[in-house]
Amino acid sequence: MVPALPGPPGQAESWQPPWSLGLAPDGRLVVAMAAAAVVLGAIGLAAGLSCVDRLPKARTLVLAGCAAAGVLAFLPPSGSADHLNYAAYGRMAALGYDPYLTVPADLPGDPVIGHVEEWTRTPSVYGPVATAVQALASHVGGDSVRLTVFLMALVNAAAFAATGLLLHRATARATARGTAGVTAGDSVRQRRAALLWTANPLVVYQLVAGMHLDTLAVALVVAGLVARRGVPLGLGVAVKATVGVVALGAAWELRGNPRRLALVAGLATLTVVVAYLLAGPHSLDQLLNASRSVSLATPWALGKKALQAVFGSGAYHAWIQTGSLLLLAALAVVMLRGRPTEEREGPVVALAVAVAWLFATPYALPWYDGLGFALLALVAWPGLEAFLVARLTVLSLAYLPARQAHQPEDLSWRVDVVRQWVAPSLLLALTIVLLWWAARAGGRVRTPPAPAAPRPSGPSPESRSPSR
Template sequence: MNRESARRLATAVPPACVAGSILLTITIAALGPSAMVPPLPGAAWQPPYSLDLRPGGHLVVALAAVAIVAGTIGLVAGLRGLRRTGPSTAGGTRWLVVAGCLAAGVLAFLPPIGSADHLNYAAYGRIAVLGLDPYVTVPSALPQDPVAGVVEEWRNTPSVYGPVATAVQALASWVGGDSVRLTVFVLALVNAAAFVATALLLHRITRRDPVRQRRAALLWAVNPLVVYQLAAGMHVDTLAIAFVVGALVVESGVLLGLGIAVKVTVGLVALGPAWQYRRDARRLALIAGAATLTVVVAYWLAGPHALDQVLNASKTVSFATPWKLGQKALQALIGSGAYRAWIQAGSLVLMAVLAWLLLRRGADADGQVGADGQVDADGKADAAQVAVAFVVAWLFATPYALPWYDGLALALLAMVPASTLDWFVVARMAALSMAYLPARQRDQPSDLGWLVTVVRAQVVPWLLLALTAGLVWWAARAGARARTRRV
């Protein structure tokens, strides 16, 4: 193979892998109920639609694995190619955004894949429409209900989501009635709209720089991991991300408050505007006041138990995080016990250290751009940079992590200059995606149990531990270099 042929092949690999991954994701959904796709009771004429072929678990899990691996290869190759060649490969970004938005639109008419979370959303909306409190009433309390009765893993868990999410879920239930299928479809339309809104916001905010605009499209609109987890997976995180990205773009406290009222953990983004306007008391008071008022009103309307399950969930340690390794080590060394208080304290310390290192590293940039996420002339990080630092620190430090949580970091990274941090977040999301292949456990082939016992519980935690150590090392070195230059 001559040099020109090799160059053409290298140029063709990223789009082929990205497109192939997204098409595989669509295929899994289109095949219908399977180990990857929970069945949706309802009239056959109602959306979402599928071929209802009932494929075997081995096939769909294999397709999902290929989609994740190929998508990661295509994403990494695309980002690397953009860094090497710069503006020469930055053309056609608008069509990338259009393609990503079309994929999200198609997926809205297909059943969600990867987990059964959308059944939880439908159940909580149903509970609210029935006049009960979804923050107290669990789906198993309504075993004969046509909607609440189909919940899988979270039958005995009240809602952990914010009041805005619950309001959207209630609206979907009101439209869908007794049909799980139609209820999920309404939720899917909202999810697709949020995905598209985020893609368009990121495209607009980076419009002055073709390279950054293409990078934003790669990190969100046509990112196969984001499409797989957030567009096809239909997680409520998509709506929260749309609100907080919008809040940073238009500097709106109301949008920030709505995002927090969807999922409370996105409140870390508020630290960005707080830092940016720390010397502008009037502007800071306006944004903080609007955000606080929005959150207080939303949670007041939701009732006194709206945060109960959030507090309980904060003490949970998921299998795929390094903290599970630490918990097992403590149990072996000291004796039985959850050691949750120790793990929580350790995670907070790690988060503080990582955030400090990433904020110090954030000064390692030149130039002055306002709201589009770069750094001011004095080397002070603006809202998006600070938000990235805290969100990434939280993701790498939290004892409870799922792959779709990383969508928030990728959306924020699309607003700031490229750095090695991109690779850490992409690698983390890819590893967690493989760990939760799929997140749903019902209907899984018995001989694939090693995906949980080996990949999720052993391999991925060690990978994430190595990634976290690497992130600390890199951020410390980058911060030291930035400090040396300032001196």
């Protein structure tokens, strides 16, 4: 679960954070404990959402979540080896190499790059803003993997806490101005927002304990959506391109003000273009390749196997991409039709498109779902929480752990069975239920209740009848 984080070369022991006891327990015990944590976290989250009005104060939840993020920043990242990739790409940029053209295998003797475990022949797939943060951490961390990762963990924890504080403030302001579709009661709405993001055990586990850069991307696009500013939206897209689906919500929010819409869209586009131009001509190469990938736990992996069984071996990328886009459009439209017209505001549109993308994309990992939970914290959408909680629980259990190095051989069934068959089957069923649920909600919106029959004038029959 936790890759080694060596300090500066030549030092057997390092005082640098992050710190751990280094007990190295049996891998089966660690995976079992992580699975128990995910299940208990999901149960606790579902229980909290069922009785939000009985939770502690919103401020208490926010402070508790921020404190947890602060503590986790001083512990080694767990669950995957992505942070080793981040450190390697930052090291390349700091040394003057192009991380979008160079692969870790090109520099195997480097004290930082040489510790990459899985992506040894893959150049960076992350945006230029992510690379800039990684390079800054590498400049300070130098030859120490440990210190480089710790500096990135501090940025990650700060982004997580900033998002929580932003959601706390935005939900209070939304209720005060009477935003359509919000839950009555400022304190209840803020408690729900805190539970969905800052005090959400599944989100904390994936985004903070796992130290994934999705945290920074979510922080920036949520800031852009709430403040209706183009620069944060552009910066978020320049961290991770897929979070750009949030821009559709911002555009919808400003549709009645063409001048403001043009300004926000122009600044967002300019920010993205400048960032990628500064990153160099190869910064988009891996982004295009990643768009054709299919991860094991998505329903599209089952579809790919079915296509190969019927039509023979092949990747069928074009077919899968076309199907995913059609499903995305269908989910977004059906979900929005389930909301009354007056409630289709910017955050609602952004949430619908983001959830549709999460359920429709052929390539998804559990930490991607942080975007859905952050947007859901801004919008009261009864029932939708259950789908996101169920989805993230399934993905979290399927990717226990996402890191494959040094795993006990008798746990291979977790990949061969759970990740490749059980998880995609469950997510396929969940997607079908989501479509049915959203279509049913849309039917109720389009069919208003029949007006009550007019009451007859004059005394009622009961008043004319003798009393008994």
